[in-house]
Amino acid sequence: MDPNGEVLASLRGVTKRYGAVLALDRVDLDLHAGQVLALLGPNGAGKSTAIGLLLGLLRADAGQASLFGLDPQHLAARRGIGVMLQSAELPDTLSVGELIRLTASYYPAPRSLSETAALAAVEDLLPRRYGRLSGGQQRRVQFALAICGKPRLLFLDEPTVGLDLPVRQQLWATVRALVDDGAAVVLTTHYLEEAERLADRVCVLLRGRIVSDGSVDALRARVVQRSVRCVTSLDVAEVGQWPGVLQATRDNAFLQLRSNHVESVVRRLLAADPALSGLEVQPAGLGEAFTELTNDAAEHPQQEAA
């Protein structure tokens, strides 16, 4: 069992199909207190289905979804969650303050209006009608609605789409503060930078299966490729022939390599050119890790089906 904290919600052997399409295939997933879990995967991988099951919007065909140990369709269970969905049109004619008060009224011990407004940076929007706000402002209001009930578990579905960088960073800071305060977060995002900044744990879904589950570092470590950069007079074509070198390019004085056996390549580089300088070895980014993971699985579908 994960030592990170109590389990707030889980999927156990959950299968969900839509007609002939298998959206989730025997998925097990635990959400822990105080943890930010990023759920990544290409469109149609099953992210929305997983979230829908945890929120009680969908029923599993097999297996069990639970929220605070209850059926997610149980109202008492949902009083512990906050939700920001990707596409929800709120009533245009209500003011921001009215929307926050209404949503807060569903919860047993909500935050005050001023606290919610401050956390979501919507103080100046409170008297304005929702329909007259810009897309980014509406997104902040939706975030305010997600946190107004002081939830222990926060579901954020693509929270920062359409937000400019300062607002995005502010939202990240707020999420981190809430997590430090003991809340757990489930995040789906297309921005890998967002997952990298926020997530303690990254879960990659592909065709209804979890293909990777671990820390951001663990996911990066799955990628054996690293890049090497140095100033050297060695011939780029020759280095490109070395075993372990996948790609070699020259950028003025710099030689740039991608390698899956970086230690031996670096040893040979240093041996071949004693004057070599400015050596840098960079790990793969989350983006590369993600691409490699999804490509791998796409290239070996028979393994997946097995």
Place this chain on the structure above:
Amino acid sequence: MNRYTLQSAATVPSTMSTRSLAGAYLHEIRAECLRYLRSPGFLLPTLLFPAAFYLMFAVMLGKGQPADAARFLLGSYVTFGVMAPGLFGFGMSLALERDNGLLTLKRALPMPPLAYLLGKMVMAMMMALAIVSVLQLLAVGVAGVHLSAWQSLRLMAVATFGTLPFCALGLLLGTLVKGNGAPAVINLIYLPMAVLSGLWFPLKVLPPVLRDMAVAWPSYHLNALAQTALDFPAGAAWPHVTWLVVFTLVVTALAAWRLRRHG
């Protein structure tokens, strides 16, 4: 295997006190009423159509008709008027909210599900009360109808509660159609039903087949109750009330079944 072993440490969120639960209901009702009061696109047609029709048929074309005609038409147009907030307020908004994600969000949030329905119901009843008030003012002030306080009160009660069967029908329609197709579908049911119930022309001008079918429509029975409230002889009230109550319950049950099944 005990599937909840791992979760045993997680505390279930605290329960709501009756008072804060009542607060959730009140907030939902208030929000639902406010949002429609601020939507002229819904408010004005719902209020003005029955008023304009009444003025046209009872006042402008009603000259030289027997004095009772304007009173009779009051009952008919009140019935016609209060069908709309139920069908449109309930049906169209549900169809739109199923489409635009609002219902999904509300179902994910810990909103008491009945608060959502109650909010729309109260909104429809308040609209019905506004419609019957406007029509009565026109009847008394412009058409010269004499209404006793008792008649007026009974008509208001019939109108306010009479919108409920149409809320149920709107709810069912809202679960069947989605999004922008809803207004057309609802109008296709609303207007023929009004005509076939004898709200626009006397039933006796309709072909016998359609005339015999009139008892099937809820608006026929509501019209009978409205006429009874205005002291026109329409037989005993209880068969009409029973029919409307049964209709409301059956249609609501169907809608609830569809909502649970398909969301």
